[in-house]
Amino acid sequence: MSTTPHDLEELVTQKYRHGFVTDIESDTLAPGLDENVIRHISRIKKEPDFLLQWRLNAYRHWLTMPTPNWAHLKIAPIDYQAISYYSAPKARTDAPKSLDEVDPKLLETYDKLGIPLHERARLAGVAVDAVFDSVSVATTFKDRLAKAGVVFCSFSDAVQHHPELIERYLGSVVPHGDNYFAALNSAVFTDGSFVYIPKGVRCPMELSTYFRINAANTGQFERTLIIADEGSTVSYLEGCTAPMRDENQLHAAVVELVALKDANIKYSTVQNWYPGDENGLGGIYNFVTKRGDCRGANSKISWTQVETGSAITWKYPSCILTGDNSVGEFYSVALTNHYQQADTGTKMIHIGRNTKSTIVSKGISAGHGQNCYRGLVKILPGAEGARNYTQCDSLLMGDRCGAHTFPYIEVKNSTASVEHEASTSKISDDQLFYCRSRGISQEDAVSMIVNGFCKAVFKELPMEFAVEAQNLLSVSLEGAVG
């Protein structure tokens, strides 16, 4: 009868739209991992010695670590020797100085993805760093940003031009031995984005990085470091896609944010890595460590993520609320369909006095998707007057998917207040019928209801991204009831 789970399931049959492969010549290291590979990467990148040593320390530490225990994820063992740790499009010149020197095929790729890199084609107000496999291929609006004193460049460039900032801040939020994947990333990371906002500067435009995995059997290990100096403000967007391939690909990134006194960082992600096909074949393993340190008083870090892709997502964008009165926020929409698995959530570590955190998590499960929220709220003894509010809602479509919620709360200060609300609901036939009896198609009705469910998160996204996120959800739920 009615909109049975089966109908709904048809509804969520999605076609991945970014699954093409760019035919481009690449310099790719042979698969395998040992100290020589790390030395090689470091040499290609002409890195200072401190960085090589840092990588090697991470690698040696990684070797001693057991593979993580997969909590709620089912995962086949990963053969780390079968992965290539470096792949870069063959550069026509050593490093492109401007977009005109970037391989037209690459520019075309980003055009196809809807991210035209040509500055004139770009909607005003967003600067883009495009990372293709292991390297950054273009950063736009460099000049305008430089005028404001903002440094926005590839991680490799930053190593060359701002080694002192790298040495000071790299690993200061996510130490190289933090967890298995962070250690691996620290050893082999190849590129990523770097941002420094000087004291008192409000970054004049949104910054964004666009990650693309193209080469086969390649891992992408990028590293992002954002430093907001005292009194500065920045909003940063991150987007990702990958071709459709039958084998799984590994993406193990690390993102570190540092907010000094009175600084404000807003970090938004729309993650649309290839999720695998409807039988669970292929797709990206997305194991990411994202952490921000509200190091100074009155600082604020806000994470907003919309996760629709990847075969497996494992990430917990977190905030360490060190400074007094600092604020951490986490707004998340995670959609799992087919055989996708997501284990995502956040950690809010309250250290300073009167620190405040807000967590809003919306999980949507369809098909055989498994969606798990895992969150830690930790109030340390010194966090006088700390407050946390957590809201965790799950929406189920059909009856073969699952939603799980694991809130961990540790409170060591009696003046703290921690509030947790959770709900699980289904898109009901009543809701669908109600919309349809007003003339709205089934497909539009589902998308409307799902978007309504996610509203509290979408309103945190920058305008342009909010529209993209809504479209993405609609696409992910496309295919309507027959």
Add this chain to the structure above:
Amino acid sequence: MLSIKDLHVNVGDKEILKGISLEIHAGEVHAIMGPNGSGKSTLSQVLAGRDGYEVVSGSITYKDQDILALSPEERAREGVFLALQYPVEIPGVNNVYLLKAGLNAIRKHRGLSELDAFEFLTLIKEKMKLMQMDESFLNRGVNEGFSGGEKKRNEILQMAILEPSLALLDETDSGLDIDALKIVANGVNSLRSPERAILMVTHYQRLLDYITPDYVHVLAGGKIIKSGDKSLALELEKRGYDWLTHPQSQKGTTTGAIGA
């Protein structure tokens, strides 16, 4: 406009409607009354195209087409509107957004231009005045946190905006205090016209004091057991349903236990 012939409807293995026949012409207002569980909501949901009801036999013709072949949204676009007995909450979906999407889908189907946000807002504000609804409704989620009465008023507001040819009102009066009832009745009456037909399901004669029906039908045990004009409603009010459903038994026994 609407012609129902010997309609038999099952839910699961249970026969709920057991041979309903009904003719409704443009311009007419029909009231269906009957005890709880007699199949009134089932009839209106089947007319609006709700899944989950199996039409075993019989036919429903609306504007000369077989309505059973159409999806709920197609029926809505053809001018069928159902005000639900229990309007649903859709958290996070804005009232205005839903209604604008509905109206524009209907307009598009009819080859009319879609209304932009400004035009729609002008329209809805005008209709809200008619329904004496506060402007704060505009920013709220669909039925989210509405009181029972507010939900019912919202249904009639939707009807006023979608301007259906066939309006089905399922117990729109229940749960309303007398003032709200007058407002709702006023909204319905303002829609009465020679091109429109209204089928209203009600439990109480009370509503019929404000919206005068042309015909009254009594639905009990899945069948229309009596039809008449407005005076039938008055008689029902006095005598209950038992004299119709159990003609042999004495009046004065409890009502409403039939067909449940």
